[in-house]
Amino acid sequence: MDTIRSMQFFLQKRGRGYVASILCNMRTLTKDDIGTAVEFHKRITDEIGDADFFAEDNTLVDSIKGAGAVVGIFAEDRLIALRSISYTDEFVDDAIEDLKLEDTERTHVAVMDFCVTDSEYRGNNLQFVSYIFMENILYPYRYHLHTTVSPKNVFSLNNILKCGFFTVGFKQKYGGHARFVLYKNLRYPTCVETKGHKEVLLRNYAYHPTVLDDGYVGYKVKHKAHGMAMLYGRPKQEEEAAPEE
Structure with missing residues (x-):
């Protein structure tokens, strides 16, 4: 990506015994940022510690070099x-x-x-903020948006759905790890009927494919008495054009 895009805003930093507003800069990364980005990604994934969350390979370096795009948010020179x-x-x-x-x-x-x-900046909806920034970069050239999320990663799953993605598949990927497949079409946005929806516990791996095969898509994660559940609805069909008289 030749043009560096950026924006500034304030975020809340949470430390031991204090909360502070910090000026941040979000921008697309260049080749000069590769070392910093790789080191940061490794540190955070090591902190999370659950290999199932990040089981798939990433293409961070290739994306920075042009086979994709990478956005970084900087605060206090880091x-x-x-x-x-x-x-x-x-x-x-x-x-x-x-x-x-x-x-x-x-x-x-x-x-x-x-x-x-x-971790000091979690709670600022940065998944959503960075996604909206990235969507502005992609559209109208890239409009089929695809991602996969572990059913164990409820936080990310909820954020992706709030970004307008819908669950369209559930399968074993990346060497046997369960994944929801999520899709957002920027060119032809999906509208889903929520009346008469179905609810499936996230841990009920066997039933998600059945509901999806029946024509439903997932649109929301909801807390239930027995655990977190995916809410499924049917995509609304486009109304047929009225015949010309």
């Missing part, structure tokens, strides 16, 4: 959040298969690779 998207053939091939797209659409596909945030 990187505090990172979002990466990929256009690499391997990731796009996977998305086309998951979303059942025609191969002619591959140049319009973007894969949401990951988003990680420093």
Whole structure:
């Protein structure tokens, strides 16, 4: 990406016994940022410690070099959040298969690779903020947006759904890890009927494919008495055009 895009805003930093407003800068990363980005990503994923959350390979370096795009948020002269998207053939091939797209659409596909945030700045909705910034970069050129999320990663799953994605698949990926497949079409936005919805506990791995195969898509995560559940509704069909008189 040749043009560096950026914006400034204030975030809350949470420390031991205090909360402070800190000026931040969000911008697209360049090759000069590769070392910082790789080190930051490793530190955060090591802190999280659950290999199932980040089981898939990422293409961070390739994305910074141009086979995608990476946005970083900086505060107090250090990187505090990172979002990466990929256009690499391997990731796009996977998305086309998951979303059942025609191969002619591959140049319009973007894969949401990951988003990680420093613990001191969590709670600022940075997954959502960085996604909106990235969407502005992608559209109208890349409008088929694909991502996968572990059913154990409720926080990220909830954030992705709030960004307008819908669950369209559930399968074993990346060496046997359960994943929801999520999709957002920026060109033809989806509208889902919420009346008469179905609710499936996230841990009920066997039933999600059944509901999806029946034509439902997931649109929300909800807390139930027995655990977190995915809410499924049917996509509304476009109304047929009235016949000409």
